[in-house]
Amino acid sequence: MINALSYIFIGIGIFFWFWGTFPLVGHRSVLFKLHTLSVADTLGSMLIIVGLLLKIPSEWPLLVLGIITLAIWNTVLGYVLAYSSSTGGNDE
Template structure:
């Protein structure tokens, strides 16, 4: 039963990875594309690592550290991208 749940989590994670790439083909803004890609990649990666956690319980501390790192890294990266985007918008409004 654990194997089925583990493989389901890994499959869901891979599904999220592919689902996050589809907005890249759309005509929305770059920031929307990056946001949807980063959210889907984060959820997909966490689901895959959780599936591995169920499959390899001996590596629990390392895999939990990986889940925490994924969550923190992608959250901080989103804030940095938003800040850089707003700083670029503010600089473009200044007269030259």
């Protein structure tokens, strides 16, 4: 049962990876595309790590550290991108 649940989480994570790449070919703004891609990649990567956590629970400290790192890194990267796009090249 746990093995099947692990594969389900990993499969949903891979689905999110592909789902996040489809808006890249649309006609929306670059920031919308980056936001969609980063959110989908973050969720997909976290779900894959949760699936691995169910599969190999002996490695839980490293996998939990990976989840925390993904959450912090992608949040900070989103704020940096938003700030750099909002300045618009004004040198003060």
